[in-house]
Amino acid sequence: xxxxxxxxxxxxxxxxxxxxxxxxxxxxxxxxxxxxxxxxxxxxxxxxxxxxxxxxxxxxxxxxxxxxxxxxxxxxxxxxxxxxxxxxxxxxxxxxxxxxxxxxxxxxxxxxxxxxxxxxxxxxxxxxxxxxxxxxxxxxxxxxxxxxxxxxxxxxxxxxxxxxxxxxxxxxxxxxxxxxxxxxx
Amino acid sequence: xxxxxxxxxxxxxxxxxxxxxxxxxxxxxxxxxxxxxxxxxxxxxxxxxxxxxxxxxxxxxxxxxxxxxxxxxxxxxxxxxxxxxxxxxxxxxxxxxxxxxxxxxxxxxxxxxxxxxxxxxxxxxxxxxxxxxxxxxxxxxxxxxxxxxxxxxxxxxxxxxxxxxxxxxxxxxxxxxxxxxxxxxxxxxxxxxxxxxxxxxxxxxxxxxxxxxxxxxxxxxxxxxxxxxxxxxxxxxxxxxxxxxxxxxxxxxxxxxxxxxxxxxxxxxxxxxxxxxxxxxxxxxxxxxxxxxxxxxxxxxxxxxxxxxxxxxxxxxxxxxxxxxxxxxxxxxxxxxxxxxxxxxxxxxxxxxxxxxxxxxxxxxxxxxxxxxxxxxxxxxxxxxxxxxxxxxxxxxxxxxxxxxxxxxxxxxxxxxxxxxxxxxxxxxxxxxxxxxxxxxxxxxxxxxxxxxxxxxxxxxxxxxxxxxxxxxxxxxxxxxxxxxxxxxxxxxxxxxxxxxxxxx
Numbered sequence: 308x309x310x311x312x313x314x315x316x317x318x319x320x321x322x323x324x325x326x327x328x329x330x331x332x333x334x335x336x337x338x339x340x341x342x343x344x345x346x347x348x349x350x351x352x353x354x355x356x357x358x359x360x361x362x363x364x365x366x367x368x369x370x371x372x373x374x375x376x377x378x379x380x381x382x383x384x385x386x387x388x389x390x391x392x393x394x395x396x397x398x399x400x401x402x403x404x405x406x407x408x409x410x411x412x413x414x415x416x417x418x419x420x421x422x423x424x425x426x427x428x429x430x431x432x433x434x435x436x437x438x439x440x441x442x443x444x445x446x447x448x449x450x451x452x453x454x455x456x457x458x459x460x461x462x463x464x465x466x467x468x469x470x471x472x473x474x475x476x477x478x479x480x481x482x483x484x485x486x487x488x489x490x491x492x
Numbered sequence: 493x494x495x496x497x498x499x500x501x502x503x504x505x506x507x508x509x510x511x512x513x514x515x516x517x518x519x520x521x522x523x524x525x526x527x528x529x530x531x532x533x534x535x536x537x538x539x540x541x542x543x544x545x546x547x548x549x550x551x552x553x554x555x556x557x558x559x560x561x562x563x564x565x566x567x568x569x570x571x572x573x574x575x576x577x578x579x580x581x582x583x584x585x586x587x588x589x590x591x592x593x594x595x596x597x598x599x600x601x602x603x604x605x606x607x608x609x610x611x612x613x614x615x616x617x618x619x620x621x622x623x624x625x626x627x628x629x630x631x632x633x634x635x636x637x638x639x640x641x642x643x644x645x646x647x648x649x650x651x652x653x654x655x656x657x658x659x660x661x662x663x664x665x666x667x668x669x670x671x672x673x674x675x676x677x678x679x680x681x682x683x684x685x686x687x688x689x690x691x692x693x694x695x696x697x698x699x700x701x702x703x704x705x706x707x708x709x710x711x712x713x714x715x716x717x718x719x720x721x722x723x724x725x726x727x728x729x730x731x732x733x734x735x736x737x738x739x740x741x742x743x744x745x746x747x748x749x750x751x752x753x754x755x756x757x758x759x760x761x762x763x764x765x766x767x768x769x770x771x772x773x774x775x776x777x778x779x780x781x782x783x784x785x786x787x788x789x790x791x792x793x794x795x796x797x798x799x800x801x802x803x804x805x806x807x808x809x810x811x812x813x814x815x816x817x818x819x820x821x822x823x824x825x826x827x828x829x830x831x832x833x834x835x836x837x838x839x840x841x842x843x844x845x846x847x848x849x850x851x852x853x854x855x856x857x858x859x860x861x862x863x864x865x866x867x868x869x870x871x872x873x874x875x876x877x878x879x880x881x882x883x884x885x886x887x888x889x890x891x892x893x894x895x896x897x898x899x900x901x902x903x904x905x906x907x908x909x910x911x912x913x914x915x916x917x918x919x920x921x922x923x924x925x926x927x928x929x930x931x932x933x934x935x936x937x938x939x940x941x942x943x944x945x946x947x948x949x950x951x952x953x954x955x956x957x958x959x960x961x962x963x964x965x966x967x968x969x970x971x972x973x974x975x976x977x978x979x980x981x982x983x984x985x986x987x988x989x990x991x992x993x994x995x996x997x
Contacts, residue, residue: 355996365902373900400863410860413853 317492319444320345320464321475322451323484328354331459334482335360338461341478345467349454371431372424379423383416450488462490497827499989505750505980506824510973518969525963529956530599537606541941542953543960544607545934548600550960552783553926554968555593556800559776560808561586562735563801565742566772569765575836577992578828578982582815584746585975586808587739592971594732596964600783601728613937614712614719614789621708622701629700636696644686651679711790719789727782734775738768746986747979755987776801787933791870795855800929802851806844807922810915813837817912819981828982831906832995838905839997841915845899849892873932877948886924895921923961931957 325331328350335348339362348357391397391412396404402411433439445451445462454460461484463475479487533543565583568576576583599605609616658664658672690696706713717723741764749757777797785796793799813834819825859867874883895918904910932948939947983989 359996400861410853410857413857 318465318472319447319490319492320462320467320470321479322445322448322488322490323461323463323479324450324453324486325459325461325484328459330483331461332357332360334461334484337482338463341469343463343467343469345464345470347462349451349458349460349462351455351457351459366435368428368431368435372427375427375431376420376424379419379421380416382423383419384412386419387412387415444490444492448488448490450486451490497990497993499986499993502828502982502989502993503984505984506828506982507979508819508824508976508981510977511822515970515973518966518973520966522963522966522968522970525959525966529959529963532956532959533605539953539956540606541610541938542934542950543956544600544605544610545930546953546956546960547607547964548597548611548783549926549930549957550964551593551597551600552930553923553961554964555590555597556804556922556926557808557811557968558586558589558593558739559735559801560804560806561812562590562739562742562772563805564808564812566738566765566769569742569761570769572762574988574991575833575995575997577986577988578825579812579816579833579837580986581746581980581982582812582976583808584739584743585972586811586815588743588975589968589972590739591736592968593964594736596967601725610938610941612786612789613941614786615721616941617709617789618712618716618719618721621705621712624708625701625704626697628704629697632700633693633696636700637691637693640686640689640691640696647679647683647686651676651683654679715789719786724782727778731775731779734771735779738772741768746983749986750980750984753985758987773797773801776804784929787930787937788869790866793855793859793867793870795851795858799848799851799855802844802848803922803925806841806848807919809837809841809844810918810922813841813908813915814912814919817908820908824981828993830995831908832997833992834908834911835902835905836995836997838899838911838914841911841918842896842899842905845892845895845918849896852887852891873936873948874928879928879932879948882924882928886921887928891918891921891925927957 323334325334331348331350332354335357338346339360348354348361350357392404392408398404399411402408450458451460451462452458461479463470463479465472469475476487529543529547533540561583564576565580565587567573568580568583600607600611603609603615654672654675658676661668661672664672702713705716712719742761745757745761745764749755749761780797780800784800785792816825816829816833816837820829856871859871873879895914898904898914904914934953935947935949938950939945986992
């Protein structure tokens with residue numbers, strides 16, 4: 308690879324291939340044990356329990372969604388009460404215009420709660436995974452293409468504090484990696 | 493992966509030894525309560541109506557739990573799921589309880605108990621209206637036949653006269669001839685119609701009965717094809733055959749698989765379930781139409797079946813969680829059921845808390861907005877006096893908001909005791925929900941039937957409600973405990989056992 312001639316500053320990290328999902332799972336447990344932080348695994352299909360093996364904690368996204376959903380809920384109630392009850396009391400089918408109008412506002416409240424939650428999920432997720440971006444260094448790696456086909460891949464990034472060019476390479480071989488590829492920025 | 497469990501290690505199953513003492517307590521409470529209830533029933537004939545509502549409530553509560561068990565079994569097979577194989581036998585055992593519940597429901601449909609006519613006013617009303625109609629028809633029959641004969645004679649005389657006039661003309665002009673031909677043809681047609689009219693005694697009696705029935709009770713006349721005794725009893729037999737047949741088939745095939753290495757039973761279950769589902773859904777929907785919606789025969793809601801179903805699915809999942817926790821406390825299924833299963837069951841319970849609220853609110857919302865007198869009656873009754881606070885406390889807050897918020901937390905779903913606590917809470921709310929569906933009809937219906945001032949509540953009748961609930965519950969508990977011991981606690985040779993043992997979500 309051309310990357311091997313570059314100095315370590317332009318090294319993005321290693322892509323390592325494992326034979327099976329099970330190998331990858333055990334390797335992930337060892338990487339977690341070794342204390343790496345900037346790393347990830349890529350498989351063609353979801354591997355059950357991988358989040359546990361990788362020692363992933365709880366995402367903050369669910370808390371954000373709760374806040375987003377609550378905002379939508381309150382906003383919808385405010386919008387409807389303000390316009391239909393306070394500002395311009397609107398009588399529909401001789402229904403009252405006070406607190407007892409509440410059932411009429413439920414559908415909109417429900418929808419806006421969902422909408423705001425959905426937007427929070429979408430934009431929160433984009434923030435977490437740092438999208439959109441034009442390109443990613445991993446696309447430089449021919450091995451990485453197997454992630455959507457038949458490859459069980461692990462990526463350890465060079466910016467990880469524990470990353471040492473030679474030692475990490477050795478470590479990957481030790482935990483059972485087959486092919487290991489250096490990826491340049 | 494480390495520590496994958498192999499289903500072959502569990503192929504002998506795990507057998508539950510029913511605690512005899514608990515079983516005997518259940519039986520004693522059940523049979524004692526049952527005897528007391530029916531002794532009270534026959535020593536206080538004036539309370540028969542009030543007690544009918546109590547019995548209906550108790551039977552429907554436990555019936556709904558077993559219907560839910562059947563639903564989860566069917567869904568598990570039809571969707572070819574793997575996660576719940578280890579708890580599927582518990583669902584099946586819950587499902588076959590449907591037979592116990594429907595048999596306990598027999599006093600409701602046997603008129604000699606005095607429950608049927610008090611619960612479903614359309615029975616006495618229809619009977620009274622028919623009696624009046626038949627009496628009037630008997631009286632009016634002769635006059636009607638005489639009138640018919642008179643009309644017939646008059647029409648044939650007219651025809652004869654026209655024919656004679658036509659024959660007496662020597663040379664009629666073409667216009668004249670056409671006029672007579674048309675006149676005679678019309679009269680002949682009328683004559684033929686009158687002749688074909690069945691003027692026998694029976695036919696006239698039937699026609700007149702319909703006429704007077706329509707005048708007496710228009711609504712019952714219009715609904716007569718559905719709301720009549722014969723159809724009602726035939727329908728009950730169909731529900732019984734469908735529900736009991738499906739529940740027992742599901743369990744029998746599943747138990748056969750425990751000893752037979754041939755996976756054909758598993759395949760049959762999967763295919764069978766897809767075919768059973770429509771019959772199951774239809775039977776339950778029409779059963780609740782007949783038993784609960786018909787408490788007021790003038791009222792209707794198209795969401796009734798799905799509303800009752802939502803409560804069933806939610807609360808039988810709750811009961812399953814409680815059963816699993818209890819069995820694990822007693823030392824069973826320790827290695828089989830994991831926190832992952834709890835998490836999944838908790839998620840399903842949460843989903844159905846939301847589903848129930850969605851359906852309950854939709855039903856209310858449509859009726860509230862449309863504001864049609866015959867529909868709003870249901871909610872008017874349940875917003876009056878005591879029931880108004882009851883609705884808001886138990887149904888809006890207790891049945892939806894509290895479990896919804898509590899179950900949002902992932903930790904709650906992973907803690908068996910806490911999750912079982914939530915399940916108990918949901919069962920209490922299900923009790924309140926069914927109580928709210930059935931009991932508010934009691935006061936107004938009974939006082940209207942007795943011809944006194946309309947009363948919302950029958951004083952003191954709640955004692956019968958509790959007594960009926962405890963006795964049906966005791967019998968249900970006894971049979972469920974007995975049922976649990978008759979086969980392995982989980983389908984031990986199911987092809988999906990490995991998948992279920994190692995489920996991760």
